[in-house]
Amino acid sequence: MLGRLKMGLAILALVASPALAQRTDISVGMVLEPPNLDPTSGAAAAIREVTYSNIFEGLTRFGPDGSILPGLAHAWDLSDDGLTYTFHLREGVQFHDGAPFSAEDVVFSLDRARAEDSTNAQKQLFAAIETVTAIDPLTVQVTLSQPQGAFLFNMAWGDAVIMSPASVASNATNPVGTGAFRFVRWVQGDRLELERNPYYWGEAPALERATFRFISDPSAAFAAMMAGDVDAFPNFPAPESLAQFQADPRFNVIVGSTEGETILSMNHQNPALADIRVRQAISHAINRQDIIDGAMFGYGTPIGSHFAPHHPDYLDLTANSPHDPDAARALLAEAGQEGLTLRLMLPPPTYARRGGEIVAAQLREVGIATEITNLEWAQWLEQVFRGHDFDLTIISHTEPMDIGIYARDNYYFQYDSADMKAIMAELEVTSDPDARTALLQAAQRHIADDFVVAFLFQLAKTGVANADIEGLWENAPVPANDLTGVRWAR
């Protein structure tokens, strides 16, 4: 009896407390659980969604709008030849284990990332680095082998965070960084807890405690939000449920953009798809709005080339490949490919699985038969991405500014264009903003005119949060749940 009374009081206290004071804890829902917590040795977006800015910091960092802000380096200088960056580090920074942060840690982290036995998933970010030297405890000099317009941008990635040699080995399970939150514990399969870092060098975050909860099932995610078990779900897994949240004043639906260009990729090794007329026909067969409506319940922006619409250098090229089944049929007849059958390989995300079914129906309209195979990620990576054993696949390329993949040798879609390579090579060494814009737009036009793949839509970031929460990122320039600026308004 007494026990029950106590429990009742405890529940009362729980219910009453928000009225007394602003909440300082948050429970954030995530679809996927990070496999481990070391962003320098694994590509999973979930690692960054937990650690980016919260636990680990780099020399620079991304702001919510994708701009490059100072991180552990408060300022930097670039030599006139564009080859030497001098980073001035913040004073009084320490790691969560108490170890002081200094230039040596920067040298260690960058050298480790570009070492021969490095297991950094984005090793190419460090490819231009020639040497990293500590000038004094608060100054680091990085020399490049050639000027790189995107170097500061590269250093802001989650893969370029600074770690301490003392804790690097155990960061996968017990991450020790310099960020505003420190790791408390991880109940694998369920949740991960962070708490405010009292020794943080910057402005203290409003939140004292943060819990990430891993809920992969969309209907469970819906119920968890509705029941208040989770306060925010920055990447809500089921766009179909957003309308219900929108109708409910307790919630805020946050719709932003990601860097994910979602494309119907084509394997240029397939003789039929090597024919530009067939690729153009497929592009005309696609009805982008139907795919966005049917697969993403209206969330997403049609794209006509491989470029993010929110970027200033974006060109709207959707008119280049409008939905036109008649034109598609005519092109197929001209190419002599009327009875074409193609294999469509679909990775697990909703955009691919649902989008794939719609694409298959649209291709059937113009006389192209498809055989759908749903693959897991590991299989997709092995068979499609590395093995090039596919005809069509749907995939969202989520890295920022990745139009350069169309100039890569032996990239999975096997596009090989000397012109595109020339454009990208020139871009690499160009720093004049206007010239860069012109080159980036030329690249967009080039791949659109070549119908390299069928460009579908820019993946939206659709999140749900308690209406009283402020400061969540609207867009996703990189995968992140930066909680440093998040607070409860009431």
Place this chain on the structure above:
Amino acid sequence: MRRAPLTLLAGAALTGVFALAALVSLLWTPFDVTAMNIGARLQAPNAQHWFGTDHFGRDVLSMIMVGARISIAVAVVAVGMGMVLGVPLGLLAAANRGGLLDEVIMRGNDLIFAFPALVIAILITAVFGPSAVNAIIAIGIFNTPVFARVARGGALSLWTLDYIRAAEVSGKGKLRISAEHILPNIANLLIVQGTIQFSLGILAEAALSYVGLGAQPPMPSWGRMLAEAQTMISFAPHLAILPGLAIVLTVLGLNLMGDGLRDSLDPKLRRAR
């Protein structure tokens, strides 16, 4: 005992409805199951679409009809595979009762039973890729020991009978006796078990395609319809309820039929059940 024909009839009627739906779907469905109409999606059941439409605007009734075809086909072939592999093994084991072959076959059976079935099914599809064929293989593998055990059990009791002994003494080979005398006499047992396994096969196919390992789109399957409906259950419950009911009714029909068959085919069992 009076109930036996009634359960048999009820079961046969239920099963018949879905078998008929599957057959009809070969020739005709109310709508093209692959035709999408995004504008007409997520309709509740209405005069035009009796079972409503799904998230792509496809007709759910048509999908359930074609789904019946897949479910039944997968289950039939998988059970057939289990019978074809399992029954000879069971007969062989019984013919060599107490021998090394018997031991090996029965230990092998135990071993298969010891594996977690769904995990193995997932592994099989991870190796060969998801498809209806691989779902059949996965379900078939786990049906094999069931039939081996039933066949062996039935055969063992027959081997003690005088006329079988007589046949053995007269010089007939064990395999020949198994085929000529034993098999026809355990046929009833196998039919009853087959009905039960058939219904379990429907459930297994639903579970496999629910986790994405069965027939691939655009071919509709009941399990995948349920998986896709799961995120929409709060605003389009018909999508989750109707395919689920189809599974329940089919399995129920088969179970009732199995019970009825057992009662009418095997009078000895009547007392116990």
Place this chain on the structure above:
Amino acid sequence: MLRFALQRLFSLAISLVVASLVIFFVIEVIPGDPAAYMLGMNAQPETVAALRRELGLDAGPFARYLAWVGGMLVGDFGTSYTYRVPVSELVLARLGVSLPLTLYALLLSTAIAFPVGLIAAARRGSGLDAGIMGATQLGIAIPNFWFAMLLVLVFAISLQWFSAGGFPGWDKGFWINIKALTLPAVALALPQASILARVMRSAVIETLGQDYIRTARAKGLSQRQSVLRHALRNALIPVLTIIGLQFSFLLAGAIIIENVFFLPGLGRLIFQAITQRDLIVVESVVMLLVFAVILVTFLVDMAYAAADPRLRRRGA
């Protein structure tokens, strides 16, 4: 008896070796590389190779098989590729969810099945019996994941009596976890209870037909008394056998239910490990499950043999 035990022990050992070979081989041929999975689309080939070396994947399959089996013999189940913690630690943590869930479901199903099966047996042939039998047929026919979805729809989304899933953890208190496990346990228990009730009913009817029960009734014991005093005790053997089977089935078989309710149990661990190609986890966990079932079967055989010497000659 000793000879029989040794013989069975020998075949148990052979079974385990065969099982380990099958598991290792099947997992070996699964396409997909754990290192490539972890490093994603932008990784360079030499980076993937470096990670493979770090994980010990560059060794040949034979060497890795021996290392794996050798490790298991001394209780070392390896280290998870993705989580980077010992597999045994992962398994123990997941058992903290799976074991209570299994026991809870068994408890529920037994609590339902015993009275229901008894009543049906006692009123054999009545309308009540027919109704109960019909209901159990329905219970067997319902896929548990669909039942789980309906439970979520009614009790979590509409009524909001339960949360739709998740597991608070035992440090958060006992009842809150029991509450979290309730819907999943109910979903798991329904088909099991239906099966068990049918077994219970036929076992009781079987024993009611035996001579000593008839004698008891002739001596004036009522139907209820004879059921409770004699039939129940003798019907327990088949019923307990079924419960034992259901235990091992539920432990590994709750994968789908664990996914519906996002419970961090053993089944979901295997499922995730397969997706992430965390092969060592898959191998070790499947091996453990197989070992558990083989061991239980062995012990049951021993118990039966001890009770009934005729079984030692493998006739039946």
